[in-house]
Amino acid sequence: MTIFEWLQATSFGIAVRESLWLYPFFEILHLVGIALLVGSIAMTDLRLIGLSRALPVTLTARHMLPWTWLGFALVTVSGLSLFSGFAVDYAVNTAFQVKLLLIALAGANAALFHWRVFRSVADWNQLVASPAAARLCAALSIALWLSVISAGRLIAYTGAGKD
Amino acid sequence: MKTVLATLATLLLLVTAQSHGHHSTSNFDFEKEVAVSGTVTYMSFTNPHSFIDIDVIDKAGQKSSWKVFATSRVVLQRYGWTPESVKAGDAISVTGHPDKTKPREMYLTKIVFANGKTWLRSSIDN
Numbered sequence: 001m002t003i004f005e006w007l008q009a010t011s012f013g014i015a016v017r018e019s020l021w022l023y024p025f026f027e028i029l030h031l032v033g034i035a036l037l038v039g040s041i042a043m044t045d046l047r048l049i050g051l052s053r054a055l056p057v058t059l060t061a062r063h064m065l066p067w068t069w070l071g072f073a074l075v076t077v078s079g080l081s082l083f084s085g086f087a088v089d090y091a092v093n094t095a096f097q098v099k100l101l102l103i104a105l106a107g108a109n110a111a112l113f114h115w116r117v118f119r120s121v122a123d124w125n126q127l128v129a130s131p132a133a134a135r136l137c138a139a140l141s142i143a144l145w146l147s148v149i150s151a152g153r154l155i156a157y158t159g160a161g162k163d
Numbered sequence: 164m165k166t167v168l169a170t171l172a173t174l175l176l177l178v179t180a181q182s183h184g185h186h187s188t189s190n191f192d193f194e195k196e197v198a199v200s201g202t203v204t205y206m207s208f209t210n211p212h213s214f215i216d217i218d219v220i221d222k223a224g225q226k227s228s229w230k231v232f233a234t235s236r237v238v239l240q241r242y243g244w245t246p247e248s249v250k251a252g253d254a255i256s257v258t259g260h261p262d263k264t265k266p267r268e269m270y271l272t273k274i275v276f277a278n279g280k281t282w283l284r285s286s287i288d289n
Contacts, residue, residue, distance in 0.1 A: 020237055023210035085209075157187045 004087035016085030023085060026078040033074025034152075038145045040067040048130050048138035056126045061118075095158035099151035106144040113137040188232075191260040191270040199229055200256040206249045210235045215249055215271070217257070231257050233271040233284075242282065253277035 007013055016022050044064045047055055083090050090096045117133045124130050130138075201219035215231040233239060249255065254277055259269030272284045 017207070017209040018236065020210075020240065023235075024237070027211075157189065 002088070004091045007084050007087040010084065012081075013084040013087065016081060023082070026081045029074055029078035030082065033071045033076075033078060034149060035071070036067050037071030037075055038149065040064040040071060041145055042142055044068075045138035045141045048134050050129055050135065053127050053129075057121055057130070058125055090155070093155055093158055095151050095154040099148055099155070102144055102148045102151055106141060106148060109137055109140050109144060113141075188270055190262055190264070191232075192263050193260050193270075195261055196258060196272070197261045197269055198256065198258040200254070201229065203249055203251050203253045203255060204228070205251060208236050208239070208244070208246055208249075210237060213239060215255075215257070217255070227267055229257075229267045229269070231259060231269055231271050244282070248276055249274075250277075 001009075008017075016026070041064070044061055046052070047057060047060045052060075113134070117131070117137055120131070124134070129135075199217065199219045201217040203215060204218050205216040207214045207216075212235055213233045215233070217229045217231060219227050219229055221227065256275040257269070257271060258273040259271045262268035262270075273281065275281050
């Protein structure tokens with residue numbers, strides 16, 4: 001028995017599939033989480049790209065980041081719950097695998113920005129253009145997160161090609 | 164830059180996409196109908212969709228396994244289905260739209276339950 005078979009055979013996995021409203025409940029939670037996560041990230045990225053330069057970058061980031069983490073917590077909890085209902089199918093689903101890869105890339109991009117690019121923020125905090133590295137990270141972030149959403153939605157329309 | 168990346172990612176996804184829909188019905192040919200009778204081996208009465216596995220014996224005596232997809236448990240229960248409506252071991256007859264590529268999969272439109280009752284898929288339900 002694989003870990004995926006075990007997971008979807010647990011009483012929680014069965015409940016996700018068979019209870020009347022648990023699956024839709026986690027779907028709703030997932031959508032709310034996506035709105036918070038990608039919304040707050042996109043607003044920060046747009047500031048970095050050069051919009052609303054009157055807003056200090058540090059203040060923008062400080063306001064957005066708690067909502068980003070709350071959104072991340074919501075999508076993680078709801079996503080793992082939805083996964084546990086159909087772990088065997090999802091694990092071999094091409095769009096799901098692409099989605100996980102894209103999330104990893106988006107995370108690496110965010111880490112790179114936070115630990116390298118953001119250090120010099122005092123030099124470009126307000127009323128000036130961000131450095132090219134910051135703008136590139138921000139554009140990449142938006143592209144990656146939109147791709148994550150696309151891949152997630154396409155899970156329903158994709159398979160492993162197995163019978 | 165971002166537009167190019169987003170377009171590339173979307174194209175990649177579309178190219179790798181295959182027709183085994185998880186809860187989409189676009190893989191079924193709604194112009195065609197197929198009907199089989201057989202014995203239920205498994206009923207998945209679940210969200211976001213349900214399915215019934217059926218063993219069908221053809222005229223030559225050959226056994227084949229069919230997979231019949233239906234809508235969500237929430238919607239089926241609204242139509243009066245219960246966990247007792249279809250069970251392993253039941254003899255049932257089903258009509259549905261065949262999968263475009265998989266010869267023994269269909270999307271349920273009509274079922275005659277083991278107790279003789281007939282259920283027709285509502286036109287409002289996809």
